[in-house]
Amino acid sequence: MPSSTRLDKETQEILEKAAELLGTTKSQVVRESVREYCARVISKKKKTPWQIYQSVFSEEGSGHGKRVEMGKKILKNKFANTRKKWSL
Numbered sequence: 001m002p003s004s005t006r007l008d009k010e011t012q013e014i015l016e017k018a019a020e021l022l023g024t025t026k027s028q029v030v031r032e033s034v035r036e037y038c039a040r041v042i043s044k045k046k047k048t049p050w051q052i053y054q055s056v057f058s059e060e061g062s063g064h065g066k067r068v069e070m071g072k073k074i075l076k077n078k079f080a081n082t083r084k085k086w087s088l
Helices: 009-022 026-045 049-056 065-069 071-087
Strands: none
Touching: 009 026
8 A cells, every 4th residue: 555754854864775775675664664663562552551560560569558458447547637637
């Protein structure tokens, strides 16, 4: 499928040099480059939230486990402290 793209002078020169060094056409270099770049982008974007979480936090977790487990108690204490301030 035909496609047209405008390139700045520097990019055009790089493309021509790469095609010359590879002994192929500029079109082939563009096709392979776009395919490779887009595959990387798609691969990165395909990660599920769980996979992203796992890549950021180690097996030990985020360190907020107790905060999650005791969330209700923490909120209850926070509200109680706020009420105490207002009643003074």
